[in-house]
Amino acid sequence: MPAPESVSVSVVIPTLQEAGEIRSCLEHLAAQGADEVVVADADSPDGTADLARSAGVRVVSSPRGRGIQQNRGAAATSGDVLLFLHADCRLDPGGIACLRRFVSRCPKVPGGCFRMRVDGPEAGFRAIDAAAHLRAGLIGLPYGDQGIFVPRPVFDRIGGFPEVPLMEDVFLALRLRRLGRIALLPSRIHVSPRRWRRHGLLGQSLRNWGLTAAAAAGVPTEVLARFYPMVR
Template identity: 75%
Template sequence: MSSPRVSVSVIIPTLEEAATIATCLDHLASQGADEVIVADGDSADGTADLAQASGARVVRSPRGRGVQQNRGASQAGGDVLLFLHADCRLEAGSVSRLRRFVGRCPKVPGGCFRMRVDAPDLPFRTIDAAAHLRAGLAGLPYGDQGVFVPRWAFDRVGGFPEVPLMDDVYLALRLRSLGRIALLPERIYVSPRRWRRHGILGQSLRNWSLTAAAASGVSPGVLSRFYPIVR
């Protein structure tokens, strides 16, 4: 007998993403997800209307990425929750691969895809490699790597911590207590806009410093005193 089909719910937290959400949902349409939920944090630029017009189900939420993702997850019916950022796109066949992987490895508590910054500049390849090592060896994916969590594991750890920043890292730390985090070979293409805005070196150093501090046990409340809130 064949295994039951694994259902996948995609959850996209948004805040002022009118410039990216339609393209994101257009790319996602061919992936074959069972449902797509946009958890919008009261955007003033029409993000929610654009998402609804593109066929997504819109869930209104207080602002905060962790809060929004939990709100979206509470409305999702899939066996697996796949959290995507609005400025990312998955390689063709990624959701199908995810579905097969979870069907074969139901006890894995979560994972992500292999990140590639969507720009040709050579320094970005270093960022790609660092993300691969961080997620594959340390089991600490960032949210823009397309984090997926089976429903049982999400419920077991209590979902995303609703903290000012680094909710993705703190979730990964919780999931690691349940088992090894998986890194699937399909790519997720990430917009370079954050690095363009803050500088490749500055953005990377900030990310690495935040991750190291969080992994060392520093509370998000303490981190937020020294770092600006980042989306």
């Protein structure tokens, strides 16, 4: 069993117009002690890539789409474990250390995620947190904003993310579930409430659940994309 400190973690962040978030995100990861950070930017016109480079991290250019962006980013890393993080998400203090300890103790687990908490005081967000806990912990279908992690050999074995218009996180989880149970770490990930506040808490949640069920049932992603046009 490898020592936790010997497990290197590479963080991949897919971005599209995240100039308002990327600097804070990278500062947060530096404080967490991430071994390596790669930003996979889809030619953002707002200077996201330049801000990331000025923070000292590697930036790779990619066509738009989280699946292909995260694959491009992963190909530019060298760590033992890949952690895919959205620019508007922040780990609890010690989150990456928690990830290292888990991978050290459970090297055969194919992947996992963190416990989600939406950063908002509304009671409805606590219901979303609970639903995410059940979805990831019991069903094994985490969303990308829960900080999905995959050991590199497993990522290579399953062929990475499917490069589809959306729901790449769900399809990745379906691939991982064939190899074993997906883990839910005790450490939390704090998620921006911006999507729910933009589209409505109930509307966004129903859309997410409906798309997840349809994707798991085999509905083509090209059809699903019509109902979720803004994907980063």
